[in-house]
Amino acid sequence: MSVAMRPGEPAWADVNRDVIRTVGMPGNTYFSWLCLVGLILGCGVAAWAWQIWTGIGAAGKRTPTMWAMYITTFVFWIGIGHAGTLISAVLYLFRAKWRTSIYRASEAMTVFAVMTAGLFPLIHAGRMWFAYWLMPYPNQRYLWPNFKSPLVWDVFAISTYLTISVVFFIVGLVPDVAALRDNATGFKKKIYAVIALGWEGSDSQWRHYRRAYGLLAALATPLVLSVHSVVSFDFAMALVPGWHSTLFAPFFVNGAIFSGFAMVLILVLPMRYIFNWYAYITDKHLDAMAKLVLVTSLILTYFYLCEVFTAWYSGDHFERASVFAKATKQYAWAYWGMYFCNSISPLVFFWRRIRLNTVWLFVISILVLIGMWLERFNIIVPGLAHDFYPYTWGTYYPTVTDSTIIAGSFAWFFLLFLGFIRVMPSLSIVEVKEVLPHPLKHAHEGHH
Amino acid sequence: MATASVLGVFAHVDTTLDAIRRLRARGFVDFTVYTPVPVEEIEEEIESVRPLSAVRLFTLMGALTGTATGFFLTIWSSLKWELVTGGKAPVSFPPFIIIAFELTILFGGLATLVAMLLLGRLPKTKPSPTYDPRFTLDRFGVAVDCSPETAEQVRALLTTAGAEEVRR
Numbered sequence: 001m002s003v004a005m006r007p008g009e010p011a012w013a014d015v016n017r018d019v020i021r022t023v024g025m026p027g028n029t030y031f032s033w034l035c036l037v038g039l040i041l042g043c044g045v046a047a048w049a050w051q052i053w054t055g056i057g058a059a060g061k062r063t064p065t066m067w068a069m070y071i072t073t074f075v076f077w078i079g080i081g082h083a084g085t086l087i088s089a090v091l092y093l094f095r096a097k098w099r100t101s102i103y104r105a106s107e108a109m110t111v112f113a114v115m116t117a118g119l120f121p122l123i124h125a126g127r128m129w130f131a132y133w134l135m136p137y138p139n140q141r142y143l144w145p146n147f148k149s150p151l152v153w154d155v156f157a158i159s160t161y162l163t164i165s166v167v168f169f170i171v172g173l174v175p176d177v178a179a180l181r182d183n184a185t186g187f188k189k190k191i192y193a194v195i196a197l198g199w200e201g202s203d204s205q206w207r208h209y210r211r212a213y214g215l216l217a218a219l220a221t222p223l224v225l226s227v228h229s230v231v232s233f234d235f236a237m238a239l240v241p242g243w244h245s246t247l248f249a250p251f252f253v254n255g256a257i258f259s260g261f262a263m264v265l266i267l268v269l270p271m272r273y274i275f276n277w278y279a280y281i282t283d284k285h286l287d288a289m290a291k292l293v294l295v296t297s298l299i300l301t302y303f304y305l306c307e308v309f310t311a312w313y314s315g316d317h318f319e320r321a322s323v324f325a326k327a328t329k330q331y332a333w334a335y336w337g338m339y340f341c342n343s344i345s346p347l348v349f350f351w352r353r354i355r356l357n358t359v360w361l362f363v364i365s366i367l368v369l370i371g372m373w374l375e376r377f378n379i380i381v382p383g384l385a386h387d388f389y390p391y392t393w394g395t396y397y398p399t400v401t402d403s404t405i406i407a408g409s410f411a412w413f414f415l416l417f418l419g420f421i422r423v424m425p426s427l428s429i430v431e432v433k434e435v436l437p438h439p440l441k442h443a444h445e446g447h448h
Numbered sequence: 449m450a451t452a453s454v455l456g457v458f459a460h461v462d463t464t465l466d467a468i469r470r471l472r473a474r475g476f477v478d479f480t481v482y483t484p485v486p487v488e489e490i491e492e493e494i495e496s497v498r499p500l501s502a503v504r505l506f507t508l509m510g511a512l513t514g515t516a517t518g519f520f521l522t523i524w525s526s527l528k529w530e531l532v533t534g535g536k537a538p539v540s541f542p543p544f545i546i547i548a549f550e551l552t553i554l555f556g557g558l559a560t561l562v563a564m565l566l567l568g569r570l571p572k573t574k575p576s577p578t579y580d581p582r583f584t585l586d587r588f589g590v591a592v593d594c595s596p597e598t599a600e601q602v603r604a605l606l607t608t609a610g611a612e613e614v615r616r
Contacts, residue, residue, distance in 0.1 A: 011586070012484060012585065012586035013585055013586045016584075016585050016586075136521060136525065142528050142529070143529075144525035144526075144528060144529070145525075146533055147521075147522040147525070147526065147543055147544060147547055148533050148534050148536055148540065148543045149533075152547075153543070153546045153547065153550075156546070156547050156550040156551070157546070157550050159554075160550045160551070160553055160554040160557075163554060163557070163558070164553060164554065164557040167557055167558070167560075167561050168557075171561065171564065174570075175584070178584050179484075179584040179585065181584075182581035182582075182584045182585070183581075194571075197565075197570045197571035197572065198570060198571050198572025198573060198574075198575065199570070199572075199584075200482060200572070200575065200576060200579045200583065201482050201483055201484060201583050201584060202480045202481065202482055202576070203480060203481040203482075203483070203490070203491075203494050204480070204567075204568065204569075205568045205569075205570070206483065206486045206491070207491070207494075207495070207498075207501050207568075208501045208503050208563070208564050208567040208568040209486075209564055209568060210486050210491075210501075211500075211501040211503040211504060211564075212503045212560045212561070212563060212564035215503060215504060215507045215556075215560050216557055216560055216561075219507070219511075219553050219556050219557050219560070220553075220557075222549075222553070223550075223553045226546075226549060226550070226553075230546060230550075233546075430484070430485050430486075431485075433484060433485045434485045434486065438461045438487060439459060439460045439461060439586065440460050440461055440462050441459075441460040441462050441463050441610060442462055
């Protein structure tokens with residue numbers, strides 16, 4: 001019996017084994033992390049409760065910087081989600097085979113990041129129990145949302161994005177959970193059986209499944225480009241200097257992919273080490289991800305320079321003053337920090353040796369996340385703090401309340417992710433097997 | 449009337465494919481193929497005689513319903529209160545395109561999900577009698593529905609094609 005395999009490459013049964021062993025009762029280290037994350041989340045929830053009790057002023061919001069940290073972090077989390085959809089939908093359509101071993105983790109990341117982002121408009125709104133006012137629903141007063149407002153577009157874009165990401169994620173999980181079901185016993189088997197929807201891998205199931213998966217990818221591709229464009233319209237439609245720019249949509253989408261890939265690296269590198277998945281997440285994958293971070297970083301730098309250039313070339317006094325204030329006034333640290341983290345530090349990825357070094361990858365990815373958070377801060381806070389008239393200028397200072405809520409949002413994201421990797425296959429069994437050589441009795445047959 | 453079913457378990461793509469071709473050559477059309485992953489060669493072989501999946505029709509209908517809903521909702525609700533906001537006429541298309549676009553994707557995606565469930569007959573509450581848990585691991589299955597008289601012939605055919613195991 002000859003199986004067309006290269007040495008060291010896992011066989012199909014190995015894939016099932018290596019994924020199934022990650023699902024189950026974890027050790028003490030896992031629970032320690034869970035406790036830590038749970039504690040931070042608890043502090044975040046307490047801070048939110050405090051903010052609801054005392055009022056939104058607890059978040060340090062005062063005119064003119066009313067958007068401050070919450071919208072900064074909202075845009076940050078929405079951006080994180082983008083790399084997941086890029087990997088699961090766009091690279092699927094392009095048949096990029098290297099996506100298979102990282103796509104499940106990154107898709108989970110997308111769903112959890114959008115779930116985290118979705119909290120911020122609620123937190124930011126203060127009286128979040130009125131958040132449903134943004135939804136169009138029949139009511140006694142015949143009041144409908146203002147569909148000309150970018151904030152309402154945002155509601156539609158983000159709810160669609162969350163729904164489609166969840167659908168895509170769950171559809172992808174079905175055949176894998178069936179593999180888990182067939183290996184489990186007792187109560188676990190029953191739960192997995194329900195989630196697997198009775199999947200058997202019959203030809204008629206695959207036929208409709210594959211077609212549906214391809215179409216979902218085709219729908220998710222324009223969606224992912226539209227979501228961050230719509231988020232950018234929240235700014236670009238306003239007249240604030242530094243915001244009112246046609247550059248914003250591609251600028252935001254590119255930044256989102258950049259930060260999303262950094263987050264994928266932060267999640268995937270420890271998983272590869274802890275789960276011993278070196279056979280699946282290889283140097284090739286790290287190299288490809290690092291290259292994408294590098295490319296998006298270069299594009300981002302171009303956008304930064306464009307922003308400065310257009311402010312100067314426009315001759316518009318307010319645009320110039322806004323850029324000047326960002327670079328030299330009270331928030332200059334954020335401006336130059338952003339340049340360092342997003343434009344300079346990823347340049348080390350020009351060296352192949354660094355692209356394959358996990359420590360470097362991890363450190364640069366953290367810097368990129370910090371840089372991308374600073375970028376959104378730079379757009380929102382200094383932008384609002386320094387608009388047209390000196391008498392409306394102001395400075396925002398973070399408070400314990402809003403900082404704790406933001407720390408809590410990270411805890412919420414990691415709690416969801418930690419929970420996920422222990423109950424669901426965080427490596428796609430089916431897709432990884434699909435790109436491995438298929439078992440053949442006669443090695444020459446079947447390879448057309 | 450098919451009353452018997454014969455299942456052949458295969459370890460390889462090429463032997464499974466061979467079994468499907470042999471079955472078809474002998475005039476058997478009522479069979480189910482189980483695979484751990486979608487295999488292009490097997491799919492092509494099966495799709496060559498079956499109609500294309502109708503999922504795309506659902507997607508199209510869902511997407512168009514979404515577009516229509518988006519425009520209807522925005523235009524109709526703007527006409528309820530004919531207020532000029534942002535210096536724009538109550539019914540101004542450019543912003544409404546965004547809502548229509550998002551609903552196109554939303555309804556299209558949900559319709560695709562519904563289509564996958566309806567057409568693939570999911571959720572399936574009872575496992576098929578011919579299903580084997582190895583089909584999510586690394587084995588392929590060809591389950592043939594046939595008359596009891598031809599069952600022996602099918603068994604022989606599957607064995608010749610290279611089945612590891614044949615059972616009724």
